[in-house]
Amino acid sequence: MTDTLFLISGASGRVGRHLVTQLIESGHRVRALTRSPAKADLPAGAEVVTGSFDHLPEGIFDGVTAAFVFPADGAGAFARAAAASGVRRLVLLSSLAAALEHERDHGSASQRHHSAIEEAVRASGAQWTILRPGTFASNLLAWSQPIRFTGGIRGPYPTSAQAPIHEADVAAAAAAALTQPGHEGRTYAMTGPEALTRVEQLQAIADAIGRELTFTEQSPEEFAAEMARYGVSADIVTMLLRYWSDTVTEPDVPRPPDALIGRPAKTLAEWARDHAAEFGG
Ligand SMILES: NC(=O)c1ccc[n+]([C@@H]2O[C@H](COP(=O)([O-])OP(=O)(O)OC[C@H]3O[C@@H](n4cnc5c(N)ncnc54)[C@H](OP(=O)(O)O)[C@@H]3O)[C@@H](O)[C@H]2O)c1
Numbered sequence: 001m002t003d004t005l006f007l008i009s010g011a012s013g014r015v016g017r018h019l020v021t022q023l024i025e026s027g028h029r030v031r032a033l034t035r036s037p038a039k040a041d042l043p044a045g046a047e048v049v050t051g052s053f054d055h056l057p058e059g060i061f062d063g064v065t066a067a068f069v070f071p072a073d074g075a076g077a078f079a080r081a082a083a084a085s086g087v088r089r090l091v092l093l094s095s096l097a098a099a100l101e102h103e104r105d106h107g108s109a110s111q112r113h114h115s116a117i118e119e120a121v122r123a124s125g126a127q128w129t130i131l132r133p134g135t136f137a138s139n140l141l142a143w144s145q146p147i148r149f150t151g152g153i154r155g156p157y158p159t160s161a162q163a164p165i166h167e168a169d170v171a172a173a174a175a176a177a178l179t180q181p182g183h184e185g186r187t188y189a190m191t192g193p194e195a196l197t198r199v200e201q202l203q204a205i206a207d208a209i210g211r212e213l214t215f216t217e218q219s220p221e222e223f224a225a226e227m228a229r230y231g232v233s234a235d236i237v238t239m240l241l242r243y244w245s246d247t248v249t250e251p252d253v254p255r256p257p258d259a260l261i262g263r264p265a266k267t268l269a270e271w272a273r274d275h276a277a278e279f280g281g
Contacts, residue, residue, distance in 0.1 A: 005029045005063050007051070007087070007176055009078065010070025012040035015093060015137045018171030019068060020046050028179065031064065033057075043177040053078045061085035066178045068095065069121060071113070076120025083126035089184070090122045091177040093170070096134040096189055106171030110233040127184040134191040134252060135243070137164035137271040140201060141278060147205065148280040156223045157244035158199045161251035163191040166266035166274075173257045183260075188255040193265045198244070201268060208272035209281030220245070240244040 006023055010016040011032035024045045024261050031047045034040040042048050052055040053074025061067075066089035067082050069075050079090055097110040098118055105111045114132075121128045146153045173190060177183040181200065206213040207234045218226070220241050227237045256265035272279075 003029075004065040004179075006030060007033065007060065007067040007082070008030045008046075008148050009033045009068060009075070009127060010093070011042055011046070011048075011073065012036070014136070014167040015174070016068070017042070017172045018168045019174050022168075022171055022175045023178070026114075026175070026179070031060070031092040033060065033207075040178075057062065059265055061087055061110065065089065066091065068174055068178060069117070071095075076189060077150050079117075079121045079126070080161075081123045083124035087126055089124055089127045089178065090121055090124060091118045091129045091131075091174050092118060092131065094118050094130050094132045096191070097131045099187075099189055101141060102246065103245055104239070108239050108242075109233075112191040120205040128178050129183040131170065131173050131177065132185040132187060132189045133170050133173075134167050134189075134255075135164050136167060136170070137192060137268060137273075140164065140205065140271075141275065143202070143205065143276050144280075147209075147213060151211070152216060153202060154218045154226075155198060155223075156217045156218050156220045156241065158215050158217050159197050159247055160244040160247040161195040161197045162201070162247055163193070163195045163252040164201065164271070166170055166268075166271045168274075169261060169265045172261040172263075176260050176262070177261060188257060188260060188266075189255055190260070191252055191255045192260075192269055192271075193254055193256040195247075195254055196252040204268045204272045205279050207269065208276045209279050211281070231273065 012034045021043050032042050035052045037048045049057050064087045067087050069092040095114040097105045098114040143153045202215050
């Protein structure tokens with residue numbers, strides 16, 4: 001066990017849970033922030049503290065060497081408070097949208113949200129590292145119900161190609177930035193290792209669960225109407241449609257974080273095997 005202490009916000013999340021586990025497995029001390037410790041069911045060995053960015057528990061930064069900043073509302077104030085309390089290093093989970101590489105990102109909800117938190121982290125006075133992952137493979141969990149109950153999915157732009165990143169790899173990148181020197185003042189863009197069409201992404205899941213699955217093409221208008229019925233915000237739907245329509249002719253350029261995490265990034269086939277049970281496999 002080392003004498004460093006890492007504070008992990010968003011610890012119960014898909015990325016945070018892997019991060020807590022990876023740090024503990026490497027012999028580090030971890031303090032994990034969650035609003036609901038019972039529900040979070042965090043790994044044994046983590047010191048779990050109850051709270052949120054709106055209600056920071058007393059003494060949360062005591063003894064903390066470095067903190068992982070989850071980009072929920074209030075993350076900027078959390079970063080400032082951490083730095084003011086003597087936390088020397090902050091690692092922020094941001095988004096590739098904040099890199100403004102594509103016209104679609106300029107002014108998008110995700111870009112505005114993540115850029116504002118990046119700015120707060122950079123101005124906090126602590127050493128910082130910013131991680132900018134592209135689309136998460138875990139977004140495909142939205143397909144879990146239709147796959148289980150209808151044997152396939154309906155969606156627009158089946159030939160658009162994205163490079164989804166495994167949440168464990170985002171966590172591994174955060175663990176590296178938290179525990180190793182040399183990442184201060186650096187911003188890392190990262191994606192999964194391969195661009196796959198949405199049909200190929202569905203096929204990766206089909207292979208993992210050993211079941212034939214069908215991709216039924218929907219028009220963008222049908223998709224938007226369906227999402228509205230489920231209460232998904234128009235901002236999010238517009239962002240998704242722009243992304244998929246752009247990546248029909250300009251697939252994501254893969255930028256796996258192999259150098260940062262010290263191993264090849266996980267493929268979507270591996271992700272699908274890791275999540276087979278959630279798709280009824
Ligand atoms: N999806 C993508 O394609 C994508 C791409 C790039 C970046 N991102 C970024 O990654 C995030 C998703 O990461 P994830 O999948 O690991 O998250 P997740 O599984 O959705 O978990 C959300 C986490 O946020 C915490 N949280 C919510 N409100 C909070 C508050 N007020 N104060 C402190 N913590 C709070 C929750 O903690 P408790 O409930 O335990 O309190 C939980 O741990 C997105 O929100 C986005 O910013 C996503």
